[in-house]
Amino acid sequence: MLAKRIIPCLDVKDGRVVKGINFTGLSEVGDPVELGRKYALEGADELVYLDISATIEGRNTFAELVGRVADTVNIPFTVGGGIRSLDDAARLLDAGADKITVNSAAIARPELISEIASRYGRQFVVVAIDAKSGPDGVWHATTHGGSRQTDKELFAWAREAEERGAGEILFTSMDHDGTRNGYPCPVYAALSESIGIPVIASGGAGSVEDIAAVLTEGKADAALAASIFHYGQYTVAEVKRQLAASGIPVRL
């Protein structure tokens, strides 16, 4: 049986892992390679590294870091942050990344998805969508850490991304990210049913019950989380054991 995946996410700024609340108020939590290795040993199914550096130096540090992660971990990992072209994606593939994630650049130029997918395959492309619900209850993709709303309606954009060659959708609710109040499960379930590729839920996990809910009611194929792991609230192994105890298929 295909297991539901638990994916720790590491936000990396200038070579160090950080995690903020709603993408602001960043605090440093550790060395990316060491932390990734620790999560892999605890039973993480994949890792995601997002580069949030704002400088060229920071970006170069990140590419070097991707190489060190590939040398060290024996599970798949995805990298993202600032990928704007096929060349950016190629550099990270060569450094050893298994998948890349594109977000704002794909909104600005959706052809980017097709370009990367047709060169490296659908499995290599994760399209990340940071969405917010408007006053009318309609969800729209946002950019710039949730501060700018785009004209891309969540479901239509996810379907377009799939048609253009995305292998997975990583959907973060910017209304829930970093709050530890749980995921908007009905939105996840509707999204998962409207596309044929896997959905990764992100942003909002405060407890194992939240993760269990998004993997069952929310019909997500995987859950990505940062805070609950970084601050030692739970280990990856504890989360997976509790999920297994509630009947959710996981790899132990």
Next chain:
Amino acid sequence: MIAIIDYDMGNLRSLENALGRLGAECLVTADPDVIRKAERVILPGVGHAGKAMENLEARNLPSLIRSLRQPVLGICVGMQVLCRDSEEAPGKPCIGIFDAHVKQFSPVPGRKVPHMGWNDLSNMEGKLMKSVAPHSFVYFVHSYYAGLCPDTVATCNYDGLPFSAALRYENFYGTQFHPEKSGDTGEQILKNFLSI
């Protein structure tokens, strides 16, 4: 020395690293002489099977691969092109070692394609799968699969559809999953390949 065949079908760094961690010496190459003389050969591959066959043909490798007598391991698309033919490369034969036809997962509600993530193994046989406990999880990422056939040496079940997780014919082995990305279980399988 292990020759990892380089035919421009994806990232080989993880595979080199995984073999390096097991103490194996490997060389990424498309040189026919190096491949012919290697103790073992690995044919990796992610992406499109039709493109993979094209790239192998452009390097004159299909007939060389067929003639190899040392242990050969095809991984993911590398395994698929060792089969008879593939729906992803319509109208042309693949290398034809394994007696399997590679088909596309048909989309059914609730069964996502690609089949992506960790799935468990059953019905394991032979040296490649030695010391791998039933229901061990390995990492898959694919939209096409080889059906069950006489060469199947491990099976996987995706939402009611059983397929070949591993194949073997004489000195040729293949895994649909990625042993280099499959944690400790994957390491055991690579170790088994190194001691065949």
